[in-house]
Amino acid sequence: MQTLIDFVLHIDEHLVTIVNNFGNYSYLILFAIIFIETGAVILPFLPGDSLLFAATALSAKPEYGLNVWAFIILFSLAALLGDSLNFFLGKHVGMALRKHPFFGKFISDEKMDEAQQFFEKHGNISITLARFMPIIRTFAPFVAAGANMPYRSFIRYNIVGNFAWVAVCCGAGYFFGNIPFVKEHFSLVVIGIIVVSLIPAIISFIKSKSKKQVN
Numbered sequence: 001m002q003t004l005i006d007f008v009l010h011i012d013e014h015l016v017t018i019v020n021n022f023g024n025y026s027y028l029i030l031f032a033i034i035f036i037e038t039g040a041v042i043l044p045f046l047p048g049d050s051l052l053f054a055a056t057a058l059s060a061k062p063e064y065g066l067n068v069w070a071f072i073i074l075f076s077l078a079a080l081l082g083d084s085l086n087f088f089l090g091k092h093v094g095m096a097l098r099k100h101p102f103f104g105k106f107i108s109d110e111k112m113d114e115a116q117q118f119f120e121k122h123g124n125i126s127i128t129l130a131r132f133m134p135i136i137r138t139f140a141p142f143v144a145a146g147a148n149m150p151y152r153s154f155i156r157y158n159i160v161g162n163f164a165w166v167a168v169c170c171g172a173g174y175f176f177g178n179i180p181f182v183k184e185h186f187s188l189v190v191i192g193i194i195v196v197s198l199i200p201a202i203i204s205f206i207k208s209k210s211k212k213q214v215n
Helices: 002-009 011-022 025-039 049-059 068-092 092-097 109-128 138-148 153-176 180-184 188-215
Strands: none
Touching: 002 011, 002 109, 011 025, 011 049, 011 188, 025 049, 025 068, 025 138, 049 068, 049 153, 049 188, 068 138, 068 153, 138 153, 180 188
């Protein structure tokens, strides 16, 4: 876990190492991270927003030879395929996965309940909104499938959310990631990105707790 935290907080430095060691294979490595973060319900803690931001900030530097459009396409595809896999798991092996002695340890009932409440409150549009919320975006397709949401409806809202998420995170990274202040305080910027993205989930959680106390 400590290694993961270090990777997230110093993701800019680790990405430089990955690019220097793996060259063009770096695209596949980052594609896999986003795909797994989205599609593997048991790994919601992998970096998402910060990875897109850092990768496209790196692509803005000519010396690394990275293509920002390749990142945009690959990240969009990874998120789309990951969410579809997540939906499939929720549709076909949802309860079995939650009750499994090993995999069940990684699927927090509390986080699942938060995602369920978020889905019930916002309806189908929650699939679009959840893309901007770490943790909840990993459980949202799983919950939607369990609620018998048709895949056709799911994928429509999912595509909108995915492309908006990639556009915002990649655009911010490409245009602002190399500003001297941002580069010097990258760890704080990453923490800020995480905190800001968690605000909607925190507000929703506080409201749900308040309603329960009132009732």
